[in-house]
Amino acid sequence: VQLQAxxxxxxxxxxxxxxxxxxxxxxxxxxGMGWFRQAPGKERDFVAGISWNGRYTSYAxxxxxxxxxxxxxxxxxxxxxxxxxxxxxxxxxYCAVARQAVAGSGxxxxxxxxxxxxxxxxx
Numbered sequence: 001v002q003l004q005a006x007x008x009x010x011x012x013x014x015x016x017x018x019x020x021x022x023x024x025x026x027x028x029x030x031x032g033m034g035w036f037r038q039a040p041g042k043e044r045d046f047v048a049g050i051s052w053n054g055r056y057t058s059y060a061x062x063x064x065x066x067x068x069x070x071x072x073x074x075x076x077x078x079x080x081x082x083x084x085x086x087x088x089x090x091x092x093x094y095c096a097v098a099r100q101a102v103a104g105s106g107x108x109x110x111x112x113x114x115x116x117x118x119x120x121x122x123x
Contacts, residue, residue: 001025001112005095008117011085015121019080021095021114032103033071033078034110037091037119044094048080049103056102062088085121092116 007019019035034049048069049058057069068081078095096110103109 001027001097003095003097003112003114005093005114005117008093008119010120010122013085013087013121013123015085016081016083017085017119019082019093019095019117019119021078021080023076023078023097027076028097029073030101032098032101034096034098034103034105035069035078035080036094036096036107036110037089038094038116039088039091042091044107046105046107047093049098049105050078051103052101058103058105060105082119085119087121087123090119090121092118 001023002025005021030052032051035047036044037047038044050069054071066084071078094116095114097112099111
């Protein structure tokens with residue numbers, strides 16, 4: 001499966017962005033999916049995950065109440081709606097397909113990764 005992330009850009013603090021991640025190739029709707037982010041000089045951190053059927057979602061504490069993960073099966077696409085953005089949200093955001101039906105919070109829980117999209121939040 002190939003993943004293409006898009007939607008990143010430059011936004012002022014307090015603004016919003018919506019990231020998209022479209023899967024192609026040998027896709028499967030039986031796997032969870034997730035978003036991670038990596039700021040310069042830091043490790044790749046879990047942001048949000050969604051189960052295979054979309055019923056279960058999980059978020060990092062730092063984004064709870066501001067970010068919403070969702071998926072649209074007909075388009076093989078996952079989204080991350082990001083509101084009330086802060087400068088500390090600046091990072092490259094990566095989407096990934098989980099190894100299981102539920103989406104874990106560790107990078108090792110995922111088997112396929114997109115190329116990343118840069119989000120920059122100015123103060």
